[in-house]
Amino acid sequence: GIRSLMPEGCRLASGPGCPVCVTSNHDIDTVIALSRVPNVIITTFGDMTRVPGSTSSLLKEQAAGRDIRIVYSPLDALTVAKENPTRPVIFVGVGFETTTPLVAMAIKRAKAMGLANFSVYAAHKNMPGALDVLMGDPELKVNALILPGHVSTIIGMKPYQFLAEKYHIPGVITGFEPLDVLEGIAMIMRQLHEGRAEIENAYARGVMPEGNPVALAAIDEVFDTCTATWRGLGPIEGSGYRIRDEFADFDAMRVHEVEVEPTIEPKGCRCGDVLRGIMAPSECPLFRKVCTPENPVGPCMVSSEGSCAAYFRYY
Ligand code: SF4
Numbered sequence: 001g002i003r004s005l006m007p008e009g010c011r012l013a014s015g016p017g018c019p020v021c022v023t024s025n026h027d028i029d030t031v032i033a034l035s036r037v038p039n040v041i042i043t044t045f046g047d048m049t050r051v052p053g054s055t056s057s058l059l060k061e062q063a064a065g066r067d068i069r070i071v072y073s074p075l076d077a078l079t080v081a082k083e084n085p086t087r088p089v090i091f092v093g094v095g096f097e098t099t100t101p102l103v104a105m106a107i108k109r110a111k112a113m114g115l116a117n118f119s120v121y122a123a124h125k126n127m128p129g130a131l132d133v134l135m136g137d138p139e140l141k142v143n144a145l146i147l148p149g150h151v152s153t154i155i156g157m158k159p160y161q162f163l164a165e166k167y168h169i170p171g172v173i174t175g176f177e178p179l180d181v182l183e184g185i186a187m188i189m190r191q192l193h194e195g196r197a198e199i200e201n202a203y204a205r206g207v208m209p210e211g212n213p214v215a216l217a218a219i220d221e222v223f224d225t226c227t228a229t230w231r232g233l234g235p236i237e238g239s240g241y242r243i244r245d246e247f248a249d250f251d252a253m254r255v256h257e258v259e260v261e262p263t264i265e266p267k268g269c270r271c272g273d274v275l276r277g278i279m280a281p282s283e284c285p286l287f288r289k290v291c292t293p294e295n296p297v298g299p300c301m302v303s304s305e306g307s308c309a310a311y312f313r314y315y
Contacts, residue, residue, distance in 0.1 A: 010185075041067045041090070131163065
């Protein structure tokens with residue numbers, strides 16, 4: 001309901017903040033292909049099972065008899081691997097800097113334990129690269145950014161500095177409670193009113209300026225950055241994470257060879273435009289009519305963090 005409180009001239013738009021939503025169809029198709037490897041167990045977060053790929057989803061594959069298990073942490077996937085030593089266990093790693101350190105820790109632990117049947121499909125992404133592309137998009141007229149609280153607990157404030165310096169756009173790291181969001185918006189409005197463009201922190205109880213150095217070191221030890229393809233934004237250099245050669249034995253794509261079907265985007269779905277913030281979910285012709293949380297056409301309607309699912313529930 002916060003949107004309804006905004007004064008005239010202030011419009012809140014959603015961006016690419018939901019990790020499941022920004023995962024490309026090709027990544028989902030690849031995971032589906034991996035689920036068809038004989039004897040394999042796929043472990044993943046719940047939302048991922050419902051995201052439609054080009055012609056299937058993990059939920060459909062599960063119904064067809066594939067072994068797909070929902071876990072709440074990558075470390076749970078290690079337990080599954082330990083309990084099933086004769087079967088390959090793949091963890092589907094999606095998410096931003098918030099979940100990437102946990103996956104890094106799981107890979108390090110698997111190596112220390114000598115768990116030869118465990119691997120990760122790494123589709124992790126980092127946020128600043130996407131923000132750079134978005135801010136450079138001439139179609140997108142954004143005056144300020146509410147910056148993601150959880151990601152910032154890991155990366156801190158410095159990686160956003162370019163927004164102020166290169167684009168002269170204020171950015172405020174904001175928490176998740178209603179008052180947090182209102183405070184973040186108020187701080188943004190104050191900056192705009194005073195003609196300032198700075199990176200500020202409205203979530204100081206969760207975010208240290210330097211972030212979490214231990215988590216950052218774990219990411220850096222296990223992952224290298226690479227080009228990642230984002231739904232709606234396309235390929236962005238340096239915005240993804242690939243598993244370093246030292247941990248290649250835990251990289252599902254180097255352990256298993258799979259053929260991935262050609263990508264087909266969901267017909268009529270405007271997730272890409274919603275993720276770029278140029279269109280509200282309610283403007284999508286399929287919203288509520290064809291696309292609902294029970295029958296999602298695109299990923300933004302699947303995850304509870306997705307803009308379309310949030311609009312469906314609250315607008
Ligand atoms: Fe895609 Fe459904 Fe959202 Fe439309 S309402 S953009 S079809 S997820």
